Amino acid sequence: xxxxxxxxxxxxxxxxxxxSTIVAVVGIIAFILAFVVMKYITQExxxxxxxxxxxNQTEQKVTNYFTDNSTWKDFNSxxxxxxxxxxxxxxxxxxxxxxxxxxxxxxMEMYSAEESNGAFYLITFINYPSQVDTSVPxxxxxxxxxxxxxxxxxxxxxxxxxxFGTYRAIEYLIYKKDGNAYIKGKNILVGQNMYQIxxxxxPSNSSNVQFDRFANSFQLQ
Numbered sequence: 001x002x003x004x005x006x007x008x009x010x011x012x013x014x015x016x017x018x019x020s021t022i023v024a025v026v027g028i029i030a031f032i033l034a035f036v037v038m039k040y041i042t043q044e045x046x047x048x049x050x051x052x053x054x055x056n057q058t059e060q061k062v063t064n065y066f067t068d069n070s071t072w073k074d075f076n077s078x079x080x081x082x083x084x085x086x087x088x089x090x091x092x093x094x095x096x097x098x099x100x101x102x103x104x105x106x107x108m109e110m111y112s113a114e115e116s117n118g119a120f121y122l123i124t125f126i127n128y129p130s131q132v133d134t135s136v137p138x139x140x141x142x143x144x145x146x147x148x149x150x151x152x153x154x155x156x157x158x159x160x161x162x163x164f165g166t167y168r169a170i171e172y173l174i175y176k177k178d179g180n181a182y183i184k185g186k187n188i189l190v191g192q193n194m195y196q197i198x199x200x201x202x203p204s205n206s207s208n209v210q211f212d213r214f215a216n217s218f219q220l221q
Contacts, residue, residue, distance in 0.1 A: 072213070076221070079109055080125035082195065085217035086113045087121060087210070102129060117208050119201040123218070128192040137168035137189040144187050144194070145172045152176050154183070164188045165220075184211045190220065 072085040090113035096105040109125045134140055138161060149156045152174070159172040169188040176183065185198035197218055199211045 081221045083219050083221055084123060087115045088113045102131060117205055119199055119205060119209050121214055122198045124196040126194050128194065134189060134192055140189050141168060141170040141187050145170055149174055153178065182206065186215050
């Protein structure tokens, strides 16, 4: 009986640790999302962020990937295996992340574009290593939103689980009082791949934000 009890406790501890790792991982991704979004809210932040990109990051304009000349640009990412439309030409950055429990860093790919009205459009993509348990997508998705809220000291206005085709997703709206900005987003978990689609904007500009057009343009390839 004692051996069985000890074994059960060990299994429970491993499961608990696994769930904690999941939340920690998505929390880190969410923190970077929030940090970048808030940095881009102001022109001063834009200059500071672009001027402070480390040598471990790569930045490049991706105009050569666009296939049309319409107002919104159709973009195909072979790296992230997705396509989406941006209001203007985006910038691509690669950020190496050191995640808990992993010996090697994992790259986060970020595509971002600022519209002339100040709205900031962002898609991030990361491929979780097999060590990260994604068997319960709701846990990962909820953790990503909670991590964003906590990391920017914001307020969660609304969130709800939904689907992107057959894949689980979560939609959310966060308000950042210190900075007076909204972050509206949709996170999608596709196997080991986490996609984050978000727009940051000031309340006075909410009527000009085209989040639905942006999110609905997102397709897997």
